Amino acid sequence: MSPPFPRLRPYSRGDVWAQTAAEAGAFDAHAIASVGVPQPVLMENAGRAAAAITLRALGGSEVVGLVGAGNNGGDALVALRTLASWGVRTQAVLVADRPLDDPLLHGWPLDVVTDRDLGEAGWIAALGSADVVLDGVLGTGARGAPRERQARAIQRLDGSDVRVVALDVPSGIDASSGAVPGAAVHATLTVAFGAPKIGALLHPARGRVGRHVVVEIGLPPLGPGDAWATVVTPAWARSRLPTRDADTHKNRVGRVLVVGGRVGMAGAVVLCARAALAGGAGLVRIGSVGENRATIQAAVPEAIHVDSTDFDALEESLAVSDVVVVGPGLGTDDRARAILERVVGTGAQPLLLDADALNLVAAGAIDLSAVARGRPVLITPHPGEMARLSAPANGVPSTEAAAAAAERFGCAVLLKGAPSVVAVTGEPIAIDTQGTSDLAAAGMGDTLAGVCGALMAQGLGPATAGSIGLYLSGRAAVLAGRGPGLIPSDVVRWLPEALVEPGMPHTDLDLPFVTFDADAPR
Secondary structure (H helix, E strand, O other), rough: OOOOOOOOOOOEOOOOEEEOOOHHHHHHHHHHHHHHOOOOHHHHHHHHHHHHHHHOOOOOOEEEEEEEEHHHHHHHHHHHHHHHHHHOEEEEEEEOOOOOHHHHHHOOOOEEHHHHHHHHHHHHHHHHHHHEEEEOOOOOOOOOOOOOHHHHHHHHOOOOEEEEEEEEEOOOOOOOOOOOOOOOOOOEOOOOEEOOOOOHHOOOHHHHOEEEOOOOOOOOOHHHHHHOEEEEEEEHHHOOOOOOOHHHHHHHEEEEEEEEOOOOOHHHHHHHHHHHHHOOOEEEEEEEEEHHHHHHHHHOOEEEEEEOHHHHHHHHHHHHOEEEEEOOOOOOOOHHHHHHHHHHHHOOOOEOOOOOHHHHHOOOOOOOOHHHHHEEEOOOOHHHHHOOOOOOOOOOOHHHHHHHHHHHHEEEEEEEOOOEEEOOOOOOOEOOOOOHHOOOOHHHHHHHHHHHHHHHHHHHHHHHHHHHHHHHHHHHHHOOOOOHHHHHHHHHHHHHHHOOOOOOOOOOOOOOOEEEEEEEOO
């Protein structure tokens, strides 16, 4: 069955690293000082790439550039000069103190004015006649709200309906945290240089980035020591998916035990188990109260029901499981606490804690740090559960919150949100690219836990399983094409399609220097 309306998958050529503003600045300085890449060459490559993408993606015969100070403004001038040499009508509006005959123009007679000379009528004329505006006002080094002069230019741009190409990041966002402390550009398209900036991948800034394209500009290759985060793209996920031997069988491709589902909450473990099966698990058992047996067996005939209050039967199931997912619909009463204590006290197989299991952890039922010292653990909190775990408060970027929790508890942390991120101490943060507002529905966390559990049961480490689980769940949601009407069962239905979807996607930009291309979020 074909997807109803497939959307562009994030394209990437190999792994994509994401940098903080400080990392990007340090890496540029290293390339210039140690590797010998001249700063003017980097600026030329960046500006010319931005010019090519502007024409390829948006077209237009007249382009206006808002030019700030420093390298970001220099990139804009190079792009405008390049477009002018290609026959495009251009105008540069300087919103910072730099010369009208800037050396970066290479003698090309561009129309260069300052914002102070334009006046109200001039601004209206400039923005009204442009097919595209290049945003080169502020770069990755900007901190806090824009100063008055730059803020006025940003506000004028946002008050128009012209299409905007932001250079590196939209002016006004924090390139490291994703914060928007003041006036900020809403871009149609953002062209990032070398690597995406972490802040441009995080909300609220992500909502201002638009289509996100990254270009190679002559910098050395990035590695784990050069960037704090990696981006979970189709290429990244597919290179790490578990594979099956031709002569395998159900007990060798992942045995999952799902524990939860108090009376009246059978649906949580049903969704989790269905997702585990659709995610490739060879055998799934469901540990739930006896009152749910008929419901579970009717809803998931492929799974084996185990009475979670029969501790002998529960321990037998634990002994023959490769991973345990505990928490969906579990409850937080004394019986739920006893079940959780028995699960974590038996065996040493990998463990995924979700939903009520995390609420019980927050209430002191078990010592999560002690549990994580003896076995691989993945926790999958949403922000409310994270807050109950006494993790960093609201306002802390999700990357920092997840990293702090991973350090505190000694386990992998999948912090659900927009976007979701995965952290484990000693490895780069992983940032999801497939999340969509369509996933904002009850039960989606249960399906995500099931997919991640299936991947852990097939031998992936907790952090990798969490990252690929996010990719597969998000991709299944996109393939389902239900929009805001998406329900968890739709995700389960489309998981097999996401698993076998053909390899590398392509970018319609068809330019060799494009290394990453992702749609605007929805």
